[in-house]
Amino acid sequence: METQAATSPETVPSKTEKHPSGDSRFRILEVFAKRHGCRQDALIEILHKAQELFGFLDEGLLLFIARTLKLPPSRVFGVATFYHHFTLTPQGEHTCVVCMGTACYVKGADRLLATVEKASGIKAGETTSDAKLSLLTARCIGACGIAPAVVYDGEVTPRQTPQAVTERIKAWLNHGSH
Amino acid sequence: MDHIDLLETKNRELRTRKPLCLRVCMAAGCMSSNGQAVKDSLEKEIRAAGLADQVEVRRVGCLRLCCEGPLVASDPKGELYQKVTPDDAHAVVAALKNGNGELKRGDLQHPFFSRQMSIVLENSGVVDPERIESYIAADGYQALHHALMEMEPKDVVDTVFRSGLRGRGGAGYPTGLKWSTVAKTSGDRKFVVCNADEGDPGAFMDRSVLESDPQRVLEGMAIAAYAVGATQGYIYVRAEYPLAIARLNTAIRQAKQLGLLGGGIFESGFTFNVEIRIGAGAFVCGEETALLASVEGRRGTPRPRPPFPAESGLWGMPTLINNVETFANVPPILRRGAEWFAGIGTQQSKGTKVFALAGKIQRTGLIEVPMGMPLRTIVEEIGGGAPEGNQIKAVQTGGPSGGCIPANELDTPVDYESLVRLGSIMGSGGMIVMDQSTDMVDVARFFMGFCMDESCGKCIPCRAGTVQMHALLEKILKGQATLRDLQRLEELCDMVKNTSLCGLGQTAPNPVLSTLRFFREEYLHRLRSLPISPGIPILPNGSHHGPPVAEAAKT
Structure with missing residues (x-):
């Protein structure tokens, strides 16, 4: 990664x-x-x-x-x-990990990732300039039965849609910035 | 602890059981669908109804039908409730007393359940994975006791050999043969390592076993250690599986407390300790020599074999490495005998196999079926076929090392040899169903991207070859490739397959080769020099039509 x-x-x-x-x-x-x-x-x-x-x-x-x-x-x-798990740069306040395993992929994980990238203006592996959000991808989190899955701040969330991820990401990014 | 204590623990557990039981799935899938809140709500409801002395709310592992979670099973009614919410607690408790609340009841007669056969998963969804007494009540640790007290190590090896058990990690090497090599090799110390680095995307069998029945894996490892003469074990688990790690830690602690791990197990002279090693996100560490390097705290790069780990493994000592599911098969084999196990499955592939059924299929979840069952039965009967009346196009097995089996080969029996004949492999058990909307060239590119990122970089064919193959696949997807590019791709597949150092590189071309074999027209239709197929439109800018490819090409 x-x-x-x-x-x-x-x-x-x-x-x-x-x-x-x-x-x-x-x-x-x-x-x-x-x-x-x-x-x-x-x-x-x-x-x-x-x-x-x-x-x-x-x-x-x-x-x-x-x-x-x-x-x-x-x-x-x-x-x-x-090892991918170790990061040498600081992470944002929130993390969003889009699972890119095969089951998630055939169910549209790539569209979810593109949606988050668009909503946040960063690419996978990056952190927003205000350090609010780090966007990561995972090779497979083993939650294939509930694909496509996204992990928000360590919490695995099942059956995500572009609308759902946009809502989560927007809420994080807008929070506190009046 | 001796045998009397073991039986006493079992009897006490059975004696104190309440007459009614609600088993709540607390594996990762249902947990992420609010399973914990469902359990809390049920407990509260039962206290409120004054039924606390009659009803047990038991945390259990995977109840298998992940797509319908959170799942709750009710005993002795034999009902399964699906998509349970915390608000359903009242109806679930009312149903215990023959109330007829609004609940989504699962059909336990459906082939999804009725065609399964449980050996590895016999306790999954039954025992509480965080209480060793629950495992002991299900005859846990009887096999270890039997081995230590009534069998010589060589008899244990012989039993496993005669059972016909083969490695469940993918390659299918005979387990008994591996054990006998380690047993015969002399060394100051010997090690037993459990490979729980389930790296294949789309696979969650080992995760489920560890979350549902961790004691079984420990018992299997202890039996193996006795058989080969090891005193120290390691379980190498991926960091991506925090719940599995937590339950394993609990399991090890409890087993030590009862004297089922540690020094003088069952008051014999046999000592066995287990430590967990947490992986750090490197797919190559599923390869055994890379895994050993990682256990030693180094970069997880493979080394040439021979010497095999059985002769020279951890710190140069004889080391037995088996996968989670392989160890999980061992206690029942010792309890019920090699002949019983050898009677299940096919001539070459014995026993059952656990699969993680996912992708474009109605019923996703965890299944265990006898070896030799036709793929069609698995995907059409058990899995219920593709959703919304779509057609199944292919079934992918074996992850990035495997291949795509086309719909017209679905009558193939699932065993090690048949899958290899089709250019795929059994693999660890990921099974991803693809329907008509899946683009096979895109799938090949997806897996090649995976191998490219995960190549450890030690040997050139894999490090450079995967990058070149990925670039060629991108070019084909964009409609910019020629027939010459396709030939080059095939040449590269051949070169990388034959010259890479380890399994990662040697099998990296498999998804390309198998899609080329069965879906060649999808490649050909995209080549520049050939007429454009009406089915696969090429946009004026040269990119393939449709979101998956157009967007992925940018990243």
């Missing part, structure tokens, strides 16, 4: 600046790593935890993980960029 650097760095401040002076999430991450014995084969588990805590993996965070597990940074960057 492409992760374009669509947002300016100001929209979400880098979390690493507070470190080591006190961002407690680093401490939580360290404890998590220790629970895995700081084993190098737990790298993916630790990246999952880091993304859960911070929302995305920036350079400082990846270097911190490399130091904690005593791994070369190249190995940590290599793994973090290999």
Whole structure:
């Protein structure tokens, strides 16, 4: 999955600046790593935890993980960029994941995606400039029985139509911008 | 825990059961259709009606007919309610007392249910996936006890071998043979790995098994570990399946508490621990050597085989890798015997297969049928055919590694060999039905786009070949290709198939090859040098008519 650097760095401040002076999430991450014995084969588990805590993996965070597990940074960057699940850019306030699995696709997922792209003005893999919405695609979320499915902020929603997705997206984008 | 404790747990669970039971589907499909609110509402209604000591509201796994969810089954009435809303709670509870409320009742005599045969899914929709006692009440862990106490490891391998069970992940390698290789190979440590990285788009069998009956998979893994001499297991699950991960975590914790995992299982000398490894979104990790690299915390790239993981797997140690459904078949085989299992299915393909039925079909959901059932029975009888009187055009099996089987081959029995003869594969069990409105070249392009994105980049034929094939398919779809381009596409298919490092590349051309084989005219009609077919209009700007292609071409 492409992760374009669509947002300016100001929209979400880098979390690493507070470190080591006190961002407690680093401490939580360290404890998590220790629970895995700081084993190098737990790298993916630790990246999952880091993304859960911070929302995305920036350079400082990846270097911190490399130091904690005593791994070369190249190995940590290599793994973090290999897997689609990990994102190195900040995500928007809301996420919309359009499932592009075969069952959803034959039931019009491509039209849903085009609808969201039109309504939001961004492409799959991008985040709106006001950091309200990140648009993503999934290869298959396994909800084929209720296709086409869209995941709004982690909530799988069945049998979506272009009208339904437009409503959801518009509500998010307009919210708070008077 | 010993055998007496196991039986006591079972009896206590059965003894304390209430006379009436509402089973509420709490698998991912129904959950996303408001299943949790339905369950909460039913519980509230039962308390309000003062029936709490008579009626159990049980959280269960998949009740299979996903398209009609949320589903609620009522025992002992034997009724199934479909599209239940929280407001229906009153009517559901009234129906328990023979009230006749307004409810959408499902027909359990419909072939969708009556033509199925449950082995892997026998507990799905029956047991509570978050309570180990519920699994034990359904004879859970009896097979493990039997294996540990009454069988030598080699007898377990032999039983699995004689059952004829073949790998359910796709390729169909004989499971017993794989087990015996790992058992024979010596190593300081051995590992058992469960491949739950169900990456094929359109497949949700393994997700359903893990969400509905996670203990069965753990029991199957423990039996395998005893048979091959392993002490540590890993389950590699996709991050996209959060509910399956949560239920597996609960299952592992509960099994440990009861002494059914960990040290000295059933007070024997056998030790087996299981850890979950969460995937991170890489289709190639379904390939076994890539999966092992990922379990070790590295980039999920495959390596050449041999050596096979059975000889040199995790950290160079002998490693057994089987798919979720394969492990789920093991406890019933040990409980009921190899001969029983071998009596189901065809000569070459034994037992049943779980399929995820989806796409342009009336009844979508999870099905389990005996091997050898004709595809026609599955899609027309069980699935009810295409909706709104449309015609089925093709059935896609095997995901991006499989192919499209045309409507005139629907009488083909579903077994490993027959599907391969048609240029498809059994695959893990995704079955997507396509109707007349589906454009087969677009389908080929869709799968090629998938393989292109998912190619790990390690070997050139796959990395570069998929990009070139995708570009050629785009060109054909836009009506800009010539016969020479089609020839080049076929040459590339042949090259990528024969020279790629792993299964991803070797099978990436399959969707193109199978659509070329059965729907060649759809390709030919789009070529520039040939007359335009009235059925497939070409727009003046050269793009194909219709939304799917026109819009997808921009992305």
